[in-house]
Amino acid sequence: xxxxxxxxxxxxxxxxxxxxxxxxSFGHARGIVINGSYAEEHKGTLILRFDxxxxxxxxxxxxxxxxxxxxxxxxxxxxxxxxxxxxxxIPVYYEHAEKMLRNKFGYVCKCTAEAFRQFRESKxxxxxxxxxxxxxxxxxxxxxxxxxxxxxxVVRVKTDMTLKNPALRDWPALRMQDTVANPHPRPNIRxxxxxxxxxxxxxxxxxxxQGVTHIIRGxxxxxxxRKQTLLYEHFGWSYPETIYWxxxxxxxxxxxxxxxxxxxxxxxxxxxxxxxxxxTIQGLxxxxxxxxxxxxxxxxxxxxxxxxxVPLATLFSHxxxxxxxxxxxxxxxxxxxxxxxxxxxxxxxxLPIHPNHSDKGTRTISLNPPNVFIESEDARGSYRLKExxxxxxxxxxxxxxxSDKRPIIHWTSTTTSEHSTLLIPNQEEIEYISGRxxxxxxxxxxxxxxxRIGYAIVTNEGFLLMHE
RNA sequence: GCUCGUGUGGUGUAGCCAGGUCCAUCAUCGCGGGUUUUCAUCCCGCUGACCCGGGUUCGAAUCCCGGCACGAGCACCA
Numbered sequence: 001x002x003x004x005x006x007x008x009x010x011x012x013x014x015x016x017x018x019x020x021x022x023x024x025s026f027g028h029a030r031g032i033v034i035n036g037s038y039a040e041e042h043k044g045t046l047i048l049r050f051d052x053x054x055x056x057x058x059x060x061x062x063x064x065x066x067x068x069x070x071x072x073x074x075x076x077x078x079x080x081x082x083x084x085x086x087x088x089x090i091p092v093y094y095e096h097a098e099k100m101l102r103n104k105f106g107y108v109c110k111c112t113a114e115a116f117r118q119f120r121e122s123k124x125x126x127x128x129x130x131x132x133x134x135x136x137x138x139x140x141x142x143x144x145x146x147x148x149x150x151x152x153x154v155v156r157v158k159t160d161m162t163l164k165n166p167a168l169r170d171w172p173a174l175r176m177q178d179t180v181a182n183p184h185p186r187p188n189i190r191x192x193x194x195x196x197x198x199x200x201x202x203x204x205x206x207x208x209x210q211g212v213t214h215i216i217r218g219x220x221x222x223x224x225x226r227k228q229t230l231l232y233e234h235f236g237w238s239y240p241e242t243i244y245w246x247x248x249x250x251x252x253x254x255x256x257x258x259x260x261x262x263x264x265x266x267x268x269x270x271x272x273x274x275x276x277x278x279x280t281i282q283g284l285x286x287x288x289x290x291x292x293x294x295x296x297x298x299x300x301x302x303x304x305x306x307x308x309x310v311p312l313a314t315l316f317s318h319x320x321x322x323x324x325x326x327x328x329x330x331x332x333x334x335x336x337x338x339x340x341x342x343x344x345x346x347x348x349x350x351l352p353i354h355p356n357h358s359d360k361g362t363r364t365i366s367l368n369p370p371n372v373f374i375e376s377e378d379a380r381g382s383y384r385l386k387e388x389x390x391x392x393x394x395x396x397x398x399x400x401x402x403s404d405k406r407p408i409i410h411w412t413s414t415t416t417s418e419h420s421t422l423l424i425p426n427q428e429e430i431e432y433i434s435g436r437x438x439x440x441x442x443x444x445x446x447x448x449x450x451x452r453i454g455y456a457i458v459t460n461e462g463f464l465l466m467h468e
Numbered sequence: 469g470c471u472c473g474u475g476u477g478g479u480g481u482a483g484c485c486a487g488g489u490c491c492a493u494c495a496u497c498g499c500g501g502g503u504u505u506u507c508a509u510c511c512c513g514c515u516g517a518c519c520c521g522g523g524u525u526c527g528a529a530u531c532c533c534g535g536c537a538c539g540a541g542c543a544c545c546a
Binding site: 021053113151164165168174176177196203221222226244304305306308310313314321354356384410451452453454 | 470471472473474475478479480481482494495496497504505506507508509510538539540541542543544545546
């Protein structure tokens with residue numbers, strides 16, 4: 001990761017600030033990993049902050065308040081150092097809004113959104129801009145007590161209507177929301193407040209109050225930095241060091257959004273947030289992706305402002321490195337064909353659990369009766385049953401030692417195997433392949449390698465193929 | 469449209485701020501080979517890139533100008 005600037009005097013403070021409107025996704029992991037790794041590297045602090053100030057467009061979800069900290073802990077291997085919830089801090093934001101009005105760098109604007117858009121485009125001051133402090137405070141109170149309704153009035157930060165960048169012109173800081181129709185999900189908040197800060201204001205004030213020193217976030221928030229810097233100037237604060245990353249697309253996933261996923265889950269396309277096909281933290285967990293691997297993946301992509309598109313193979317490659325040494329080998333026979341082995345067949349045979357780690361012990365396959373299953377694809381000509389014997393097309397043992405270059409295939413015996421199902425999470429649908437798996441007592445969640453197929457995770461239904 | 473940002477091999481990434489040591493780093497993918505009784509792991513090797521055009525300079529991936537391409541913001545969302 002790139003070196004940070006402005007690290008001189010104090011321990012740095014970072015923050016990861018999602019909207020708790022659903023479980024975390026793959027993309028959120030970047031914010032957690034990068035901010036968390038920097039915090040760890042510099043013995044700094046990581047704040048997890050819930051920016052839950054919108055009850056209408058992207059309403060928060062109660063369950064996420066408990067789930068997200070767990071997901072952060074899973075990913076980092078340690079919890080966030082501090083959790084801040086914006087909806088607990090509304091009075092603090094009000095204080096700052098009032099200070100803004102009193103010090104004349106903010107005003108209550110009663111123009112409609114459309115009317116203000118005209119002013120913004122024409123670089124014209126809105127008539128509300130020149131109101132007295134008294135008038136602004138009076139209007140502010142009418143916002144607070146509900147005399148005004150959502151849409152009637154907002155608090156704006158006075159910047160300059162002639163600024164080159166239209167996004168920065170007298171930007172809105174607080175607005176009203178109908179929290180009776182759309183109550184906040186947290187039981188102690190519900191309909192308590194009518195006036196709510198917008199992200200740029202809430203985040204800016206909170207960053208200052210929490211002593212955040214470094215903000216690392218998406219470059220879509222570049223204009224936010226500029227807006228917030230203008231606010232900091234008004235307050236006489238200095239803005240944190242800011243670093244941006246560009247947009248990341250995973251080729252196989254394309255564009256998933258929390259709202260899109262929610263809709264797809266609700267209409268039954270996916271089983272839930274933990275569906276292994278979904279790019280959620282839970283989906284990745286279900287798919288056997290290790291926290292370490294995900295961390296390494298994001299650190300390797302680093303923090304650049306380029307918009308990139310990466311293949312899943314990159315993530316899988318990191319994952320393979322993490323799991324291979326621990327993954328017991330197992331035989332899974334797709335579309336099994338039974339073959340009776342003729343000749344001098346031992347009653348049982350021992351196979352290593354892991355070819356590179358003999359200390360992991362052996363597995364025993366019974367060959368009494370001497371019948372085995374092989375994949376129908378492999379059932380042509382002669383072959384070698386791995387770790388056992390060379391067999392001719394009729395099932396006769398030709399040699400116990402490897403005698404030629406015939407293909408080596410995996411197999412299992414009829415006795416030491418049972419029916420099982422292999423689930424393959426393709427993009428569109430989950431493919432179910434039934435077959436015979438070598439008998440084992442691995443519990444759900446264990447990651448194994450199905451020889452010649454790939455890495456899979458044991459589930460209650462059978463095996464879920466992770467990747468090759 | 470206006471504003472901001474980014475352009476290094478198939479995909480990511482280092483180098484760019486402080487020009488030469490860069491016939492450009494590392495990883496991944498692909499291909500080939502070795503180890504291995506898995507098409508896994510591990511090891512070795514190969515192919516492959518500085519968006520384009522000017523300029524400054526003895527010298528530019530690095531600095532300047534102009535194009536082009538891509539992305540984001542211009543929400544009473546986060």
